[in-house]
Amino acid sequence: MTVSFFDQFASPSYLGIPLIALAIALPWLLFPAPTARWAVNRLVALQTWSLNGFTSHLLLPMNTPGHKWAALFAALLTYLITINVLGLLPYTFTPTTQLSLSMGLAAPLWLGTVLTGLRNQPNHALAHLLPEGTPTLLIPILIIIETISLFIRPVALGVRLTANLTAGHLLMQLISTAACVLLPIMPTVAILSAAVLFLLTLLEVAVAMIQAYVFVLLLSLYLQENV
Template sequence: MMLSFFDQFMSPTLMGIPLIALAIALPWVLYPTPTTRWLNNRVLTLQSWFINRFTQQLLLPINQGGHKWATIFVSLMIFLLTINILGLLPHTFTPTTQLSLNMGLAVPLWLATVIIGMRNQPTHALGHLLPEGTPTPLIPVLIIIETISLFIRPLALGVRLTANLTAGHLLIQLIATAAFVLAPMMPTVAILTTSILFLLTLLEVAVAMIQAYVFVLLLSLYLQENV
């Protein structure tokens, strides 16, 4: 019996208990905890350097009020980056291929940026719905369009992350299946297919890192508009 290619995206279960919570919590065990020593080892030093550089680049265009989000953005970036890359290992499960998880991350964070804008500067926040100098007959249409685009933002965040990772995993499985089937019949073609699979895997590692960064970057841009 042939299994569906989409079976790899089903949440794993043990005795009927979903293990997605374990898959989400496991990445945090992989990172060393900073110590109170004056000198740390190379891993902790490299980890601190990466976090500092990422925080500096991400929060550079944001006003002072948005710097309170630094911990949330860095934690989200490390979380998404880790589970995206771990999902490329054989016999693993990628939680970020589930739209429910991605929407659960995107909607509350996007809504928080909107609420902050409405609370701190309501006039400026509402001003995004109507560009300056708009002709009077177009005002209702533009307000409707801008409102729809505002509410589509979290959907775009979640769907972008889900679609990119799902498409990459499907391509890897399709090419790996083709190489396995062609190996006994056409070894030369199978070797060529395997080399393509290797290059695609490198591309997927890059996509896993880029999509985690894009998710956090777009959230920072939404925050920048409302701070």
């Protein structure tokens, strides 16, 4: 029976029960809990240092009202990195390869940045729809174009995250299949394919972290326009 390469992106199930909810919730159990002690283990210290550095870098160019989103951005980055990297392990599932999950994260957060701008400074938020000095004849066209580009943002956020992870997983699946098939026929080529697969796996770990960072970074840029 021929198995499609896209079967790896299907939501896993056990006894007919979808396990995507478990795949989404399980990563939270892997995070070390902070303690009240001054001296903690190296893992908690590294986690705290990384999150502090990330939030400082992300919120430095942002106005003070946007700093309220610091905890949300830090938690979102940690969560996305965890589920993206864990999805590279054997017999695991990457929830962010599902467009429904990526869009479920992107759309509400994008809408939150837009509503924040409309609530706090509506004139400034609506001014993004029409650049200053636009000729009168081009005003309706530019408003339509800017409105479409505004509503495309959450789609671009979700599709970017899903497409990059899906492409990487498919490429790894293709190379690993080729290495297994070529092993009895051309062992040298199979060994070279396995070496390429190892390098690609390292690249995919970097891509998993970078895509999580880009997702949160773009959200912060959208927020920066509205605060």
